[in-house]
Amino acid sequence: MKIVLDHLTKKFPSRSRKERSEVTAVGDFCFEIPDGKLVGLLGPSGCGKSTTLNLICGLLKPTEGKIFFGEDDVTNLPPENRGVGLVFQNYALYPHLTVQKNIQFPLENLKGAAKLSKEEMQEKVYAAAKLVQIEGLMDRKPSELSGGQQQRVAIARALVKMPKVLLLDEPLSNLDARLRLQTREEIRRIQKETKITTIFVTHDQDEAMSISDLIVVMKDGYVQQIGKPQEVYDNPVNLFVAKFLGTPPINVFDGNVKDGMLYIGDDAVLKVGSVPDQEVHVGIRPEGFILREDGPLHCNLSRLEVMGRDVSVVSGHPCCQSDTIRSIISAENNVDTDSDTVRFALKPGKVFLFHKETEERIHFEVE
Numbered sequence: 001m002k003i004v005l006d007h008l009t010k011k012f013p014s015r016s017r018k019e020r021s022e023v024t025a026v027g028d029f030c031f032e033i034p035d036g037k038l039v040g041l042l043g044p045s046g047c048g049k050s051t052t053l054n055l056i057c058g059l060l061k062p063t064e065g066k067i068f069f070g071e072d073d074v075t076n077l078p079p080e081n082r083g084v085g086l087v088f089q090n091y092a093l094y095p096h097l098t099v100q101k102n103i104q105f106p107l108e109n110l111k112g113a114a115k116l117s118k119e120e121m122q123e124k125v126y127a128a129a130k131l132v133q134i135e136g137l138m139d140r141k142p143s144e145l146s147g148g149q150q151q152r153v154a155i156a157r158a159l160v161k162m163p164k165v166l167l168l169d170e171p172l173s174n175l176d177a178r179l180r181l182q183t184r185e186e187i188r189r190i191q192k193e194t195k196i197t198t199i200f201v202t203h204d205q206d207e208a209m210s211i212s213d214l215i216v217v218m219k220d221g222y223v224q225q226i227g228k229p230q231e232v233y234d235n236p237v238n239l240f241v242a243k244f245l246g247t248p249p250i251n252v253f254d255g256n257v258k259d260g261m262l263y264i265g266d267d268a269v270l271k272v273g274s275v276p277d278q279e280v281h282v283g284i285r286p287e288g289f290i291l292r293e294d295g296p297l298h299c300n301l302s303r304l305e306v307m308g309r310d311v312s313v314v315s316g317h318p319c320c321q322s323d324t325i326r327s328i329i330s331a332e333n334n335v336d337t338d339s340d341t342v343r344f345a346l347k348p349g350k351v352f353l354f355h356k357e358t359e360e361r362i363h364f365e366v367e
Contacts, residue, residue, distance in 0.1 A: 001069055001083075001164040001197045003033040003056065008065035010051055025051040027221045029065070033214075036195040038188065040208030040229075043218035043244070049201045052218075053167050056199065057084045069164060082165075085158030085196075089170040091150045093142040093157075100138040103128055103156045110161075128156040131190055148179045155187070159194065166191070166198040172207060184211050205245050209233065217241050234349075239359035242283045242352055248312070248326040254319045255282035255353070262353070265319045269296045270346050272353065272364040280362060281321075281354040288350025289313070289327035291335065295343035299325055304335055311335070315342055 008029040011022040026048040033039050041049040054060040056067060058079035066075045074082050093102050107121045116124070129135040132152040142150055151171060158166060168187065172180045188211040191198045202208050208215050209229040217224045217232065217240075225237045236242035242250050256263045258277050262270040289297075291313070299315035302324065313327040313335060327344060329335075335342065348366040355362055 002035045003165060003197060003199075004066075004068040005029050005031045005033075005052075005056075006066040006068065008052070008055060008067065009063050010048075010055055010060060011063045024221045026055065026062075029223055031216065031223070031226060033197060033199065036197055037213040038191045038198040038200060038211060040212035040215040041199060041201045041218065042203070042205060042208040042215050043224075044203055046220075047218040048221040049203075049216075049218050050169055051221075053169055053199060053201050056165070057086050057167050058082050083161075083163050084165045084167055085161065085163035087151075087154050087158045087166070087168045087171050089173050091142075091154045091174075093150060093153055095142050097141070098138065099129070099134065099140055099142075099145070099153050100125055102142070102153055103160050106157060106161050124160055125156075128160040131159060131193065132156045132186065146179075147175050148183055151175065151183055152186070155190065159190070159196075162194070163196065166194075166196045168198065168200045170201055170203070172202070172204070180207070187211060206247060209245070217244060235361075236283075236352060237361050239281055239283065239354040242354070246285060248286045248328070250283045250285055250352075251325045251327075252321045253282040253284070253317065254321065255280045257353070262351075264297060265317065267297050270348060270351055275353065275362060275364045279356045281356060281359065283352040283354065284346060285350040286312070286326045286328040288347045289329065290345040290347060291327075291329050291333045292343060292345045295345040297344045297346065299327075299342050299344065301335075301337070301339060301342040304337060306331065313342060 008026060010026040011024050014021055014023055029052060041052060043049050055062050058077060066073055103125045104121055107116055107124060110116060126135060129138060132155050134149060134152045137149060172183055175183060184207050200212065212229055214226065215229050215232055216226050219240055225232050225241050233245050253264045256279055257272055257275045260271060260273055261268050262272045264282060299317050302314045302316060305312040305314060309331060310328050311331050313329060315325045317325060353362040353364060354360065
């Protein structure tokens, strides 16, 4: 099911007695979600991603704009008539019901021509349970399940009616790190098997990038960038997107462009072609450093962090906007830990320039 958001906007009254202006939770959101794809809505708390999800499922009505499922305008359609499955962060399971009854509950509310017999309901319940691999837990109650198992029950309950759209609101937040990794892989597997158009809300960029066909990065209610995860990582449109994506995060420096050369402090680190002379923010991905004895960028060596295949060189620089610089290099490199300094050359494709005031991307030709 294709989903089209046409200038979708949601405003709430200001809670401040002094300030009567409205607060924009979602502003002029335009996007077409392709049929059968998994899309990640990504951004910090308060950016509008959960509000967007609630608009799509019908729990909130937009202030402006329209929502289409396929060719059908569902903007004013009640949630129960939209054919969506919704999975919440806190699972929202009925504690007094067994796993089977929890999954079956949405089917019991079907009426008219859609009403199912007990045998049909049981068949659908077991099919949904098998899909999320909990068919052996049907007689247990939620209190007898682990967090990951409860999450699977919630997903099975959302899938049992085979919705046109599956909406997941921070579904992994309450799980530990190992279980989170396992469950997100399961969500991707289920989505590929069912081919249901899925929207996945998260503030964790690793989750969004690892399982999404497309990601939507949001800030303060507005879309910053839409694209395939790797494309957005490799070509951020502004400093916010560059800083939000990536683990370890991008290293940001105060820099200057002069006569076609990029300077960080007194170091002339990279040719940037025809970029006009100006002060800039310089973003360098951790993997964008090349350890070299004659490298143009001088940093103050702090320590090494061995990660097996790779090594993280932790250093500092007066022009860095954070206390530490993290440079990821191969473990085959030999770093002189007795030295106070370390020198790097830079990979041009991993260096980004941003306007000092607007923080928009400044493109330059890589020689």
